Amino acid sequence: MTWRQEFLSCGSENLEQSTTSLQISHVSSWRLQRNGLPQGSVLAPVLFNLYTNGLPVTHGRKFMYADDMNVATQCHYFSELECSLPARLSYYCRQWRLKPSAAKTVVSCCHLHNVNACRELSVLLDAQRIKYEHQPTFLGVTLNRTLSFKSRLTETTAKLKNWNNLLTKLAGSSWGADADTLRTSELALCFSTGEYCASLWCRSAHTGLVDTQLNSTMCLISGSLRPTPLPWLPVLANIEPPALRNKADTDSVVAKASAYESWPLHHDISNPPQLCLPSRKPLWRELEPVDINSHWRESSKSALMVNAHLVDHPTSNSLMGWHNGSGIRWTIQCCIFRNLT
Numbered sequence: 001m002t003w004r005q006e007f008l009s010c011g012s013e014n015l016e017q018s019t020t021s022l023q024i025s026h027v028s029s030w031r032l033q034r035n036g037l038p039q040g041s042v043l044a045p046v047l048f049n050l051y052t053n054g055l056p057v058t059h060g061r062k063f064m065y066a067d068d069m070n071v072a073t074q075c076h077y078f079s080e081l082e083c084s085l086p087a088r089l090s091y092y093c094r095q096w097r098l099k100p101s102a103a104k105t106v107v108s109c110c111h112l113h114n115v116n117a118c119r120e121l122s123v124l125l126d127a128q129r130i131k132y133e134h135q136p137t138f139l140g141v142t143l144n145r146t147l148s149f150k151s152r153l154t155e156t157t158a159k160l161k162n163w164n165n166l167l168t169k170l171a172g173s174s175w176g177a178d179a180d181t182l183r184t185s186e187l188a189l190c191f192s193t194g195e196y197c198a199s200l201w202c203r204s205a206h207t208g209l210v211d212t213q214l215n216s217t218m219c220l221i222s223g224s225l226r227p228t229p230l231p232w233l234p235v236l237a238n239i240e241p242p243a244l245r246n247k248a249d250t251d252s253v254v255a256k257a258s259a260y261e262s263w264p265l266h267h268d269i270s271n272p273p274q275l276c277l278p279s280r281k282p283l284w285r286e287l288e289p290v291d292i293n294s295h296w297r298e299s300s301k302s303a304l305m306v307n308a309h310l311v312d313h314p315t316s317n318s319l320m321g322w323h324n325g326s327g328i329r330w331t332i333q334c335c336i337f338r339n340l341t
Contacts, residue, residue, distance in 0.1 A: 056092050059084060061264055070138060081109060082121050090126060102128040108136040110147050117145060141197050147280070149201035153209045156194055160213035163189045164220065171220050182221045183237065190217045195245060199253040202246035203281040214242045231300065241299075244292045251289040 016027045048067070055062060060073035073084045093100050107123045107130045120132040135144050135151050142152040167189070171182055194210050201207070215233055219226070222236035234241045240248075257265040265283075272284040 051096070052098075056089065058089065063264060065139060068139075078109070078116065078119065078121065082123055100125060102126060102130060106131050106133045106136050108133050108143065110143070110145055112146055139197075141200060148206065149204045150206045152201060153204065153206045156196075157209040157213055159193050160190055160210065160217070163193065164213060164216050167217075167220055171223075179221065179223075183239070186217045186221050187239070190214065191239070191245075194242070195249060198246040199250040199283065202243075202250060203283075203286075207243075207246075211242050234296070235300065240292050240296060244290070244296055247286075247290050248292050250283065250286070254283065254287055255289075 045066070052064065055064075058071065060071045063070040063072065071089070073081060075081045075084060090100070092098075102125045105125060107121050109119075109121055123130045123132075135142055137143070141149075142155060143149075144151050167182070167185055170185065191214065194214055215230060218224070218233040218237040218239060219228070221239070222233065224233060224236055228236075239245075253265075254269060257263050257269050260266060268282075269284050269287065272282075275282070275285075
């Protein structure tokens with residue numbers, strides 16, 4: 001406890017500037033740090049969380065990540081939204097010497113009223129009007145008015161296309177780009193980019209944009225031709241289908257939210273709200289977990305997958321041995337196309 005008190009009360013800092021070529025260093029004088037915490041320390045984020053843990057109770061729901069806070073409120077009229085910004089938060093910030101930045105704060109409204117699609121809310125923060133954004137970005141996810149995530153998925157598709165173009169050159173090189181190297185690179189670059197926050201947008205009607213690029217990624221890994229049937233691409237690349245991977249990510253989020261009662265999502269899962277829009281598919285409509293391997297094995301045995309008898313189960317990684325000269329991949333593809341023709 002004494003060490004923590006000294007960390008908070010006796011903070012001082014200086015700046016050192018050194019030149020490597022001339023081996024000259026300049027050190028400034030020590031300055032007393034009267035407020036704030038030094039950046040880069042392990043204890044600073046913990047103390048900041050304790051400092052901001054006592055946020056006042058408001059009508060809207062609050063979501064915090066580090067020093068970014070999101071206040072979400074649901075109302076029937078636009079006029080109610082403009083007056084719903086909690087004044088208690090502004091008082092709380094002034095009381096505890098927190099300075100909310102009006103220049104970095106944005107306000108947005110999600111609705112399906114197309115007549116007021118271009119309407120901008122007038123919300124004040126410390127007598128300054130907050131900038132209105134039609135497509136705000138929170139934690140790297142772009143939101144739009146209808147929450148269809150079309151903008152987010154379009155941006156992700158463009159990123160995946162650039163990664164695929166870059167890795168196509170790697171696949172065409174002759175300096176060691178075997179199947180394992182390609183698979184590891186594609187999982188680290190393309191699939192990590194395409195599956196970011198998948199539990200949020202995987203039920204959107206525009207997920208086909210991302211799935212198309214991920215199918216191209218699996219073609220690069222397995223060296224498959226364009227006419228290869230889509231159900232065979234995950235089998236040849238030894239990667240679960242994108243839809244099943246997104247479902248696994250959703251199940252992981254649901255399991256964590258169910259275990260931690262302090263999460264805002266816990267209340268929505270334990271007590272799902274009434275569904276107002278049938279066209280929307282919220283997270284709590286599919287709470288039953290799914291075993292990826294068993295579901296993938298059952299789908300591969302269906303009539304939709306041509307020549308499914310060529311493999312015992314798609315979850316085996318034995319098909320990745322084609323790069324060592326065994327010719328398994330080429331044999332399977334010949335059987336597939338022979339059946340199609």
